[in-house]
Amino acid sequence: MKQMHLAAHFPGVNSTTVWADPRSRSQIDFTSFEHLARTAERGKFDFFFLAEGLRLREHNGRIHDLDVVGRPESLTVLNALAAVTERLGLAATVNATFNEPYELARRLATLDHLSEGRAAWNVVTSSDAFTGENFRRGGYLDRADRYTRAAEFVSTARELWDSWTPDGTSRPFAHSGQHFEISGEFTVPRSPQGHPVVIQAGDSDEGREFAASTADVIFTRHGTLEAGRTFYADVKARLKKYGRQPGDLKIMPGVTVVLGGTDEEAQQNAAGIRRQQVSPQNAILALEQVWGRDLSSYDPDGPLPSVDPDPGSSLVQGRVRVADPLAVAARWRELSEAKGLSIRQTVIESTARQSFIGAPETVAAELEKFVAEDAADGFILVPHLTPGGLDDFVDRVVPLLQERGSFRSEYTGSTLRSHLGLTEPVWKG
Amino acid sequence: MSATRPLHLAAEIGGPPRYDARSHIALARLAEGGALDFVTLNDSFARPGPDALAVLAHVAPATTRIGLVPTVTTTHTEPFHVSSAVATLDWVSKGRAGWQADVSTTEAEARLFGRRPAAPASTLWQEAGEAADAGARLWDSWEDGAEIRDVATGRFIDRDKLHYVDFEGSTFSVRGPAIVPRPPQGRPVTVIDATSGPAREAAARHADVAYVRATSPEQAAALRDELRRSAAAHGRDPDSLRVLAALTVDLGDAETTPEPGLGSGPQLAGRGTYFRGGPVDLAEVITQWHRGGAVDGFHLTPITPERDLERIVNGTVALLQHRSLFRTFHPGGTLREHLGLGRPANRYTLTSTSGATS
Numbered sequence: 001m002k003q004m005h006l007a008a009h010f011p012g013v014n015s016t017t018v019w020a021d022p023r024s025r026s027q028i029d030f031t032s033f034e035h036l037a038r039t040a041e042r043g044k045f046d047f048f049f050l051a052e053g054l055r056l057r058e059h060n061g062r063i064h065d066l067d068v069v070g071r072p073e074s075l076t077v078l079n080a081l082a083a084v085t086e087r088l089g090l091a092a093t094v095n096a097t098f099n100e101p102y103e104l105a106r107r108l109a110t111l112d113h114l115s116e117g118r119a120a121w122n123v124v125t126s127s128d129a130f131t132g133e134n135f136r137r138g139g140y141l142d143r144a145d146r147y148t149r150a151a152e153f154v155s156t157a158r159e160l161w162d163s164w165t166p167d168g169t170s171r172p173f174a175h176s177g178q179h180f181e182i183s184g185e186f187t188v189p190r191s192p193q194g195h196p197v198v199i200q201a202g203d204s205d206e207g208r209e210f211a212a213s214t215a216d217v218i219f220t221r222h223g224t225l226e227a228g229r230t231f232y233a234d235v236k237a238r239l240k241k242y243g244r245q246p247g248d249l250k251i252m253p254g255v256t257v258v259l260g261g262t263d264e265e266a267q268q269n270a271a272g273i274r275r276q277q278v279s280p281q282n283a284i285l286a287l288e289q290v291w292g293r294d295l296s297s298y299d300p301d302g303p304l305p306s307v308d309p310d311p312g313s314s315l316v317q318g319r320v321r322v323a324d325p326l327a328v329a330a331r332w333r334e335l336s337e338a339k340g341l342s343i344r345q346t347v348i349e350s351t352a353r354q355s356f357i358g359a360p361e362t363v364a365a366e367l368e369k370f371v372a373e374d375a376a377d378g379f380i381l382v383p384h385l386t387p388g389g390l391d392d393f394v395d396r397v398v399p400l401l402q403e404r405g406s407f408r409s410e411y412t413g414s415t416l417r418s419h420l421g422l423t424e425p426v427w428k429g
Numbered sequence: 430m431s432a433t434r435p436l437h438l439a440a441e442i443g444g445p446p447r448y449d450a451r452s453h454i455a456l457a458r459l460a461e462g463g464a465l466d467f468v469t470l471n472d473s474f475a476r477p478g479p480d481a482l483a484v485l486a487h488v489a490p491a492t493t494r495i496g497l498v499p500t501v502t503t504t505h506t507e508p509f510h511v512s513s514a515v516a517t518l519d520w521v522s523k524g525r526a527g528w529q530a531d532v533s534t535t536e537a538e539a540r541l542f543g544r545r546p547a548a549p550a551s552t553l554w555q556e557a558g559e560a561a562d563a564g565a566r567l568w569d570s571w572e573d574g575a576e577i578r579d580v581a582t583g584r585f586i587d588r589d590k591l592h593y594v595d596f597e598g599s600t601f602s603v604r605g606p607a608i609v610p611r612p613p614q615g616r617p618v619t620v621i622d623a624t625s626g627p628a629r630e631a632a633a634r635h636a637d638v639a640y641v642r643a644t645s646p647e648q649a650a651a652l653r654d655e656l657r658r659s660a661a662a663h664g665r666d667p668d669s670l671r672v673l674a675a676l677t678v679d680l681g682d683a684e685t686t687p688e689p690g691l692g693s694g695p696q697l698a699g700r701g702t703y704f705r706g707g708p709v710d711l712a713e714v715i716t717q718w719h720r721g722g723a724v725d726g727f728h729l730t731p732i733t734p735e736r737d738l739e740r741i742v743n744g745t746v747a748l749l750q751h752r753s754l755f756r757t758f759h760p761g762g763t764l765r766e767h768l769g770l771g772r773p774a775n776r777y778t779l780t781s782t783s784g785a786t787s
Contacts, residue, residue, distance in 0.1 A: 019578055019585055020578070020580045020583075028520060028609070028610050029520070030489075030490070030520060030521045030523070034490070052608075053608040054509070054608065055604075055608070056591070056606055056608065062588060063586070063588040063591050063606070064588075065584045065585060065586050065587070065588040066583050066584060066585060067585055068585055069585060069586055070571065070576065070586070070608065070609065070610040071608060071609065072513075072516070072517040072520050072521070072609055073510070073513040073514045073516070073517040073608075073609065075483065075514075076482065076483070076486045076514050076517035076518055076521065077486075077517060077520075077521060079483040079484075079486035079487045080486045080487060080489050080490050080521040082450070082487055083450065083454075083487050083488070083489070083490045083491050084490050098507065098510075099507070099510070100505070100542050100544065102474065102505075102541040102542055103474070103505065103506060103542070106474075106479075106480055107480045107483060109479075110448075110479040110480040110483040110484070111483060113448040113449065113450075113479060114448075114449075114450045114479070114483065114484065114487045133602070133603075133604035134509040134603050134604055134605070135507050135509060135601075135603075136507055136544075136600070136601045138602075170477070180543060181543045182540060182541055182542060182543040183540050183541075183543075184475075184537055184538075184540050184541045187446075187474065187475075187476060187477045187478055187479075188448065188477075188478075188479055188480075189448060279583045280583065281582070281583035281584075282583065
């Protein structure tokens with residue numbers, strides 16, 4: 001049976017973390033990170049995954065105050081977690097736009113040494129002058145440039161990691177390219193994995209091409225079987241032109257799981273979580289993200305606004321923009337009228353849903369189906385509670401997967417590359 | 430001046446480059462057993478060695494009391510990232526973080542980044558001071574209690590307790606607020622080696638702990654007085670600054686050949702003050718300087734950490750403890766508590782309080 005890979009995402013800053021739940025604890029104390037990482041390692045997960053934040057989100061010109069906010073710097077947390085875990089991979093999201101290759105390659109190599117081969121880098125980019133206001137480089141990179149910079153960033157980091165021979169001799173490096181002109185000596189010897197695992201998140205054509213050319217793992221958002229299969233086929237087909245095999249790039253969608261004693265109970269739990277996630281205030285906020293207007297005077301239990309969205313709005317900063325607000329508004333209105341839904345009910349029906357809902361047996365079978373039918377190589381689980389949101393999955397679903405032979409019962413290797421079945425990168429000194 | 434001030438001791442755990450975690454953890458635990466205030470890990474982009482802040486973040490869960498102070502450079506790094514990483518070190522260590530701000534002056538370091546040419550130390554130290562200033566503002570940019578989790582209004586934070594810092598430096602600007610909530614110590618401890626002139630100015634303005642290098646207690650006392658006067662001139666309470674004498678120590682010699690000979694040994698890197706002798710001799714020097722009130726304590730850099738730190742802790746420190754000159758345990762939990770430094774008031778809280786009462 002095709003083996004699945006599993007990773008755990010720490011639920012940090014987002015609108016799906018239910019901070020109002022009495023079981024929700026600190027999103028910043030180290031004990032929370034330790035709890036989730038130890039749970040993931042108990043479940044024999046491939047890796048633990050941290051996002052990053054570089055600017056607090058704003059809404060209507062003011063700091064957004066409804067969601068969990070405030071997070072630590074990811075590489076520093078992972079270096080600490082490396083001391084309290086033994087096998088779990090440790091993946092840090094770090095922006096390639098507001099960092100420099102030499103410093104970041106050094107920090108990643110250090111994590112790989114300290115964790116004895118468990119480091120991963122989730123490469124993200126930004127074209128955002130809003131975020132840039134916190135950094136020396138400040139300004140704006142257009143969409144194409146941010147990917148060329150990211151690609152050159154990754155290849156430069158690999159040149160640095162390869163500047164030490166496997167037997168431990170340092171050799172000078174010199175890189176001259178469109179974005180970076182650097183030379184000297186790298187201060188960290190080749191690390192246990194040779195190169196830390198590279199993860200790429202992003203669904204655009206440029207993002208897929210970038211992943212196919214250079215990433216080890218791609219983090220996606222495709223929650224349904226059909227969308228997943230289409231994406232999987234597309235990305236795997238792109239590998240060939242870079243001389244890569246289908247197994248060289250693992251496709252891992254971010255998914256949510258809601259369990260219950262029975263499928264029916266799980267559905268009820270899921271509905272309850274959706275109501276918690278879409279508070280009255282969050283419902284209005286979601287509406288404002290589409291409409292691009294101040295709708296704070298609207299009743300969340302009342303009907304949708306009759307006014308049309310403002311497509312040129314700058315109401316929302318630091319969040320993903322709604323691509324076609326007029327079309328989304330039309331869809332929401334249609335749904336609201338057909339089912340007689342209020343604003344809040346419409347938002348609950350329309351926005352991101354749980355991916356897998358059911359009794360443990362149901363969820364285990366569904367996960368296996370996604371993997372068996374080539375919609376995914378594994379999953380990055382995104383719980384809605386900090387830090388205990390993974391406990392049930394590890395206690396109730398993982399043992400079933402292990403019994404059925406679709407997921408490991410013990411780690412067979414010690415490095416993240418070995419968990420993922422990735423080969424050691426060839427040294428290109 | 431009599432030695433009524435508590436003695437502070439810190440030790441460097443670097444030495445030859447090592448990339449595994451075990452040796453760093455062992456050394457930090459050794460220093461912790463001696464109740465030292467903090468350990469440091471030197472760093473630069475120009476010489477072999479792992480990222481120091483990463484190493485001490487790794488040491489954090491493996492220790493419980495000792496302060497953790499990596500060198501973090503300010504020349505080719507992003508002040509926003511630096512402040513986030515140091516604040517995070519404070520979170521993962523539960524209030525034991527500091528950072529030693531330093532600059533990168535060489536052309537070789539500049540070429541590693543390719544963003545800007547090398548610059549004079551005076552320019553770079555001005556920028557380092559700005560990075561320290563911007564960092565402190567970012568650490569203050571979340572007031573304590575900004576996280577309210579108010580279910581009734583659906584608000585996770587009170588946005589009125591978060592502040593844009595709008596820092597404009599000579600080479601960078603930062604809008605803020607921080608991504609990391611205000612760390613446990615309020616502000617992690619800022620350390621600056623005040624040996625060189627431009628660094629001394631930055632230390633007087635921004636440091637909680639400053640190192641000086643002197644070959645006699647009189648010279649050390651004069652440097653301490655100068656730093657305190659300068660701090661006061663910048664509007665600071667001089668008692669919020671701890672001045673430590675930096676000493677490179679070689680305890681490899683037998684106890685029977687005491688050579689306190691400060692200044693008589695070889696100079697390391699052109700600026701080190703070098704001690705060679707036995708652990709008891711070192712305790713004598715520390716006792717003598719501290720009794721005279723010359724400094725608030727010592728930062729010791731053992732030339733061979735595995736050997737010398739063990740001798741410092743089990744020889745020198747044990748003797749100082751026996752003489753009741755040094756504590757036998759950490760009475761507090763945070764580095765600021767070890768150093769006798771208060772948790773800084775938040776400048777933005779002060780602003781909003783005074784605004785409310787005026």
